[in-house]
Amino acid sequence: xxxxxxxxxxxxxxxxxxxxxxxxxxxxxxxxxxxxxxxxxxxxxxxxxxxxxxxxxxxxxxxxxxxxxxxxxxxxxxxxxxxxxxxxxxxxxxxxxxxxxxxxxxxxxxxxxxxxxxxxxxxxxxxxxxxxxxxxxxxxxxxxxxxxxxxxxxxxxxxxxxxxxxxxxxxxxxxxxxxxxxxxxxxxxxxxxxxxxxxxxxxxxxxxxxxxxxxxxxxxxxxxxxxxxxxxxxxxxxxxxxxxxxxxxxxxxxxxxxxxxxxxxxxxxxxxxxxxxxxxxxxxxxxxxxxxxxxxxxxxxxxxxxxxxxxxxxxxxxxxxxxxx
Amino acid sequence: xxxxxxxxxxxxxxxxxxxxxxxxxxxxxxxxxxxxxxxxxxxxxxxxxxxxxxxxxxxxxxxxxxxxxxxxxxxxxxxxxxxxxxxxxxxxxxxxxxxxxxxxxxxxxxxxxxxxxxxxxxxxxxxxxxxxxxxxxxxxxxxxxxxxxxxxxxxxxxxxxxxxxxxxxxxxxxxxxxxxxxxxxxxxxxxxxxxxxxxxxxxxxxxxxxxxxxxxxxxxxxxxxxxxxxxxxxxxxxxxxxxxxxxxxxxxxxxxxxxxxxxxxxxxxxxxxxxxxxxxxxxx
Numbered sequence: 001x002x003x004x005x006x007x008x009x010x011x012x013x014x015x016x017x018x019x020x021x022x023x024x025x026x027x028x029x030x031x032x033x034x035x036x037x038x039x040x041x042x043x044x045x046x047x048x049x050x051x052x053x054x055x056x057x058x059x060x061x062x063x064x065x066x067x068x069x070x071x072x073x074x075x076x077x078x079x080x081x082x083x084x085x086x087x088x089x090x091x092x093x094x095x096x097x098x099x100x101x102x103x104x105x106x107x108x109x110x111x112x113x114x115x116x117x118x119x120x121x122x123x124x125x126x127x128x129x130x131x132x133x134x135x136x137x138x139x140x141x142x143x144x145x146x147x148x149x150x151x152x153x154x155x156x157x158x159x160x161x162x163x164x165x166x167x168x169x170x171x172x173x174x175x176x177x178x179x180x181x182x183x184x185x186x187x188x189x190x191x192x193x194x195x196x197x198x199x200x201x202x203x204x205x206x207x208x209x210x211x212x213x214x215x216x217x218x219x220x221x222x223x224x225x226x227x228x229x230x231x232x233x234x235x236x237x238x239x240x241x242x243x244x245x246x247x248x249x250x251x252x253x254x255x256x257x258x259x260x261x262x263x264x265x266x267x268x269x270x271x272x273x274x275x276x277x278x279x280x281x282x283x284x285x286x287x288x289x290x291x292x293x294x295x296x297x298x299x300x301x302x303x304x305x306x307x308x309x310x311x312x313x314x315x316x317x318x319x320x321x322x323x324x325x
Numbered sequence: 326x327x328x329x330x331x332x333x334x335x336x337x338x339x340x341x342x343x344x345x346x347x348x349x350x351x352x353x354x355x356x357x358x359x360x361x362x363x364x365x366x367x368x369x370x371x372x373x374x375x376x377x378x379x380x381x382x383x384x385x386x387x388x389x390x391x392x393x394x395x396x397x398x399x400x401x402x403x404x405x406x407x408x409x410x411x412x413x414x415x416x417x418x419x420x421x422x423x424x425x426x427x428x429x430x431x432x433x434x435x436x437x438x439x440x441x442x443x444x445x446x447x448x449x450x451x452x453x454x455x456x457x458x459x460x461x462x463x464x465x466x467x468x469x470x471x472x473x474x475x476x477x478x479x480x481x482x483x484x485x486x487x488x489x490x491x492x493x494x495x496x497x498x499x500x501x502x503x504x505x506x507x508x509x510x511x512x513x514x515x516x517x518x519x520x521x522x523x524x525x526x527x528x529x530x531x532x533x534x535x536x537x538x539x540x541x542x543x544x545x546x547x548x549x550x551x552x553x554x555x556x557x558x559x560x561x562x563x564x565x566x567x568x569x570x571x572x573x574x575x576x577x578x579x580x581x582x583x584x585x586x587x588x589x590x591x592x593x594x595x596x597x598x599x600x601x602x603x604x605x606x607x608x609x
């Protein structure tokens with residue numbers, strides 16, 4: 001075997017190769033997608049409307065509550081207001097809670113962008129590559145498969161951040177949401193820990209989906225609304241714990257998705273831990289950050305093992321390149 | 326006409342098989358129910374959270390308004406997606422569009438046929454969601470026997486408008502890249518905001534109310550809600566019109582949107598053929 005064709009095993013070469021694979025796989029997502037001008041409209045602007053609908057629901061509830069407080073007789077909670085001062089106090093509380101709930105929706109909307117990207121551009125991606133015939137080329141290439149998934153994750157994060165930023169900007173400038181960030185460094189730490197854990201989960205799913213056929217696509221579709229619900233994307237997750245019986249069970253199940261814990265921490269950091277009377281939070285921010293870091297490590301390790309195991313299994317069962325099954 | 330009917334039937338059968346044969350029937354039924362019920366539960370929780378921290382006495386009228394609107398919105402999301410995704414899935418995923426397109430059938434009718442299975446599944450999901458709301462969430466529904474014909478006619482018209490809008494989007498997607506998910510989320514989002522689905526038009530600014538009144542689905546949701554939740558105190562801003570006037574708006578806009586769908590479909594098809602985009606793939 002000549003020197004040129006001999007398999008290179010030295011660490012420097014392998015690290016360089018895998019880094020090039022990460023860059024190579026993220027490149028089409030970062031650059032290629034932006035070459036399609038319609039993408040900005042379809043992927044960044046249009047989804048904002050769905051978020052806006054949830055914002056208007058809270059505004060509607062807020063207006064109904066305000067109308068009741070200002071009605072005849074003026075209602076303060078479940079009794080008639082005793083004085084103008086009490087009436088004003090209730091009005092201020094409704095305004096503050098409505099703003100906090102709208103801010104929760106906006107933060108949830110940014111996380112929805114990343115969750116959908118994880119589902120459709122991470123978890124389903126190897127299945128999609130199999131469908132269009134690219135997977136066999138990836139399998140023949142000499143880089144580590146984790147580098148391939150890592151490239152997809154990095155590209156996906158960058159690609160999705162445009163939609164996430166659009167949602168935040170719309171929340172602040174269109175809906176007038178007020179965020180009070182007390183600890184920016186902690187906020188960044190929570191945000192990136194959430195993203196790494198989420199994409200780690202996506203990498204793990206990608207391996208599992210490799211083995212499944214069309215069930216993979218349908219499973220991704222199934223993990224939209226039920227996860228939005230059980231992970232509290234549009235309301236503080238603590239609301240689920242208020243429902244006796246099944247509520248806590250659903251909330252605990254939803255907490256296995258890193259976005260739920262991440263959102264709870266992000267909401268505490270941007271709205272203040274006293275928002276909603278401090279009654280709708282799950283854990284303290286530092287505890288939630290520790291959980292997120294643990295999840296990130298766990299999912300990345302699981303992704304590594306799942307990928308190796310399921311690649312072998314898919315090869316053995318002859319499903320690695322079989323399309324439309 | 327017989328060719329159209331045959332195309333429709335075959336496409337509907339194909340759509341049904343593609344939607345359902347990936348799993349066991351019981352799992353498919355479960356899958357078809359979980360998604361819409363979970364969607365309804367998001368709103369239920371939003372309501373519960375607001376009541377818990379903002380209005381302890383609750384607001385049953387607002388809740389029923391929102392719940393019924395959301396239940397019927399299942400039709401919007403699923404029929405629109407079922408229509409416009411035909412072109413993109415045949416083109417990008419199965420890569421069969423070139424074979425279907427050159428066969429001696431109307432591709433327009435083929436798309437309608439493929440969407441038919443989504444309508445069938447949606448009817449089931451809407452019914453389950455409404456029954457669930459009545460039985461477990463205290464949603465107040467009442468449909469008088471005399472109103473049944475009006476309800477059926479308005480539902481058929483509403484679905485026709487949805488199909489027409491879906492075809493318009495399909496015509497546009499002849500020319501665009503693989504934006505299935507952006508469209509699936511964004512276009513229903515447009516109707517979610519402007520058609521008074523979850524909240525009355527009065528919540529929107531004036532320009533938003535004007536946009537809502539120009540979309541036929543607003544009238545469909547309004548008439549459906551009038552027939553199912555009689556006596557609601559929520560101000561919809563359309564209270565000045567009687568149900569038959571609303572139905573007339575719906576008929577006129579259905580015809581208008583059908584014409585628009587044919588026009589946009591033909592224009593999209595023409596430019597896609599001219600640019601050689603009929604069977605393009607845009608995978609990234």
